[in-house]
Amino acid sequence: MKTATHNPLLDKLHPYPFERLNALNAGIQPNPAYRPISLGIGEPKHPAPKLIEDALMASLKGLSAYPATAGQPVLREAICAWLLRRYGLQLDAATQVLPVNGSREALFALAQTVIDPSRPGATVVCPNPFYQIYEGAALLAGAQTAFANSDPARNFAPNWSEIDEATWAKTQLLYVCSPGNPTGAVMPLSEWQTLFELSDQHGFVIASDECYSEIYFGEEGPQSAPLGGLEAAAKLGRSDYRNLIAFTSLSKRSNVPGLRSGFVAGDARLIKRFLLYRTYHGSAMNPIVQAASVAAWNDEAHVIANRAQYRAKFAQVTPLLAAHMKVALPDAGFYLWAEVPAHIHAGDDVAFAQALLAQYNVAVLPGSLLAREAHGINPGAGRIRLALVAEQSECMEAAERIAAFVQSFKAEP
Numbered sequence: 001m002k003t004a005t006h007n008p009l010l011d012k013l014h015p016y017p018f019e020r021l022n023a024l025n026a027g028i029q030p031n032p033a034y035r036p037i038s039l040g041i042g043e044p045k046h047p048a049p050k051l052i053e054d055a056l057m058a059s060l061k062g063l064s065a066y067p068a069t070a071g072q073p074v075l076r077e078a079i080c081a082w083l084l085r086r087y088g089l090q091l092d093a094a095t096q097v098l099p100v101n102g103s104r105e106a107l108f109a110l111a112q113t114v115i116d117p118s119r120p121g122a123t124v125v126c127p128n129p130f131y132q133i134y135e136g137a138a139l140l141a142g143a144q145t146a147f148a149n150s151d152p153a154r155n156f157a158p159n160w161s162e163i164d165e166a167t168w169a170k171t172q173l174l175y176v177c178s179p180g181n182p183t184g185a186v187m188p189l190s191e192w193q194t195l196f197e198l199s200d201q202h203g204f205v206i207a208s209d210e211c212y213s214e215i216y217f218g219e220e221g222p223q224s225a226p227l228g229g230l231e232a233a234a235k236l237g238r239s240d241y242r243n244l245i246a247f248t249s250l251s252k253r254s255n256v257p258g259l260r261s262g263f264v265a266g267d268a269r270l271i272k273r274f275l276l277y278r279t280y281h282g283s284a285m286n287p288i289v290q291a292a293s294v295a296a297w298n299d300e301a302h303v304i305a306n307r308a309q310y311r312a313k314f315a316q317v318t319p320l321l322a323a324h325m326k327v328a329l330p331d332a333g334f335y336l337w338a339e340v341p342a343h344i345h346a347g348d349d350v351a352f353a354q355a356l357l358a359q360y361n362v363a364v365l366p367g368s369l370l371a372r373e374a375h376g377i378n379p380g381a382g383r384i385r386l387a388l389v390a391e392q393s394e395c396m397e398a399a400e401r402i403a404a405f406v407q408s409f410k411a412e413p
Helices: 006-011 015-025 050-058 060-064 073-087 103-114 133-139 165-170 187-203 229-235 268-281 289-299 300-324 350-359 392-410
Strands: 096-098 123-128 144-151 170-176 205-209 244-249 262-266 335-339 381-387
Touching: 006 133, 015 350, 050 060, 050 289, 060 289, 073 096, 073 229, 073 289, 096 103, 096 268, 103 133, 103 170, 103 205, 103 244, 103 262, 103 268, 123 133, 123 165, 133 144, 165 170, 165 268, 170 187, 170 289, 187 205, 187 229, 187 381, 205 229, 205 392, 229 262, 262 381, 300 335, 300 392, 350 381, 350 392
Parallel strands: 123 144, 123 170, 170 205, 205 244
Antiparallel strands: 096 262, 244 262, 335 381
16 A cells, blocks of 8 residues: 655754754653743743723624735734834835734744745755744755854854855845844844845845844834844845845734734745745734734833833743853843853753752753754854743742852852
8 A cells, every 4th residue: 555645855854943842851750849831932921901802893894705815904004004113114004014914923934925936956055042943944945945043143143154155146045134043143234234234135035033023122112123034135125125024023013923923024026925934824814813912002001011021031031041151141032041051960951951940940941952063063062041031029039049050050169
């Protein structure tokens, strides 16, 4: 009997970091004296805003009609209004924005839209460490990957100069993440200019993942808010946003990861092709979700309150941990990117995470699982990612346990 065939590109996919961690932790029994606390998964835990819940409940009759893939005009207009308030940008609601079912599926789908695997050496460039969707999207589109390692000397921003000219020449898509996951680094205007010039020279598309853009630590106002890709393009006179698509999500901004709602915006030519792909892919947004999304994009008060909660957590947790580990407040986002002390398990991030789980029942994500070996190193090795997504008291309790864990090693002769 013949076995069924399958797409051989699926065999190239790597296990997800949490899959790998679960396998590594399979034999570990966490200390039952402590209740479990997880700082491993970047899933917002603050309550969903009532205005979004109310909008969902008020729009249930929308289930009686098929939604258009392009989304309702009122949603696209709400997105454009937010872009104007947030970045001072005026985009065309009909041609330059498109609602998507969360940034994750859109980041994946864009690669399927823009990659031409028939061109020799088709390449997708990613930061390293990175959100694993970038790699999976590249591999399933028939491309190969190249990585730019994070640079500790530049607050862990990717070192794009590690990508040589021959690789840039084969590049069809570049993923950037600003603020970064897991490092929180925000790309400055000069870095955007460099990437735009490379894009003009080699013709690749830039996918700007900005799902953490609304969590930052300075005072309220445009001076503190992270620079966005579209904003950078406008500042540099690229008002057509050529070869640039920005991805934004409500998951982190509005504490609704289960809503699966976001948008893409930018180059109208790319948006048109992306809409065509999504029409066949069956990616229309639920009309109830669209109504809730309109309410979310039209309100900023809940976002300001959300930022205040994160500021308070980071203000307490960061100095507590910094007294025992090398860690600093990131540019933005809700992760701490902490260095494992060299005297603890020889700085091995996986061993550190396993021992912490066993002794203090705190789960963290080893940095090496978020990266690939590139340019002779794994840039995530020796670090752990801490997602400060739980309530403040739980984050503080976890930080106190981590501090006690580190101190226990110092106490040994």
